[in-house]
């Protein structure tokens with residue numbers, strides 16, 4: 001069976017993240033993606049996880065503590081647009097994930113916004129290691145979702161093909177606006193560059 005966008009986002013992460021890597025969860029929420037990333041980077045790796053909601057940070061910290069994964073995760077109560085304040089100058093990032101929109105069963109007014117998402121994407125682009133991936137899962141069903149999806153689509157389409165492979169994965173015959181996935185993969189440097 002074809003994988004849902006959420007399932008496929010994890011497959012794409014599992015394919016590239018190695019023990020010791022540094023990675024980013026740009027939208028921590030309840031910590032599903034944070035936990036997967038923490039497992040993939042192992043004891044020697046590091047996960048930077050962001051959320052603007054204190055509740056999300058606390059829920060994720062507790063979850064990671066229970067799973068004995070807390071030491072490898074830096075849970076940051078801040079917007080992902082401030083990512084550059086937390087990364088080292090030339091620190092390579094091997095993968096990042098954005099799960100856009102609002103946190104289910106929480107305040108639906110607290111949503112990701114196109115401008116801040118693009119700011120974070122831009123920072124990540126400059127830190128992305130060769131063969132590294134940025135995964136974005138976008139939703140169009142909530143207020144502001146269609147505009148956000150349009151802006152993310154434009155952003156992804158404008159990336160130069162010499163430097164990036166960009167994938168769009170979506171089901172085009174499903175009702176109720178299923179999530180849409182984008183994957184930005186940095187091409188390896190060619191010999192002589």
Ligand SMILES: C[S@@+](CC[C@H](N)C(=O)[O-])C[C@H]1O[C@@H](n2cnc3c(N)ncnc32)[C@H](O)[C@@H]1O
Nearest residue numbers: 027029030031032033051052079080099103112
């Ligand atoms: C769809 S939820 C993420 C779900 C999460 N992946 C999980 O496993 O539960 C989106 C999250 O993005 C957060 N968010 C919104 N704007 C943000 C920003 N500028 N920086 C970081 N997180 C943000 C929201 O608070 C919300 O928790």
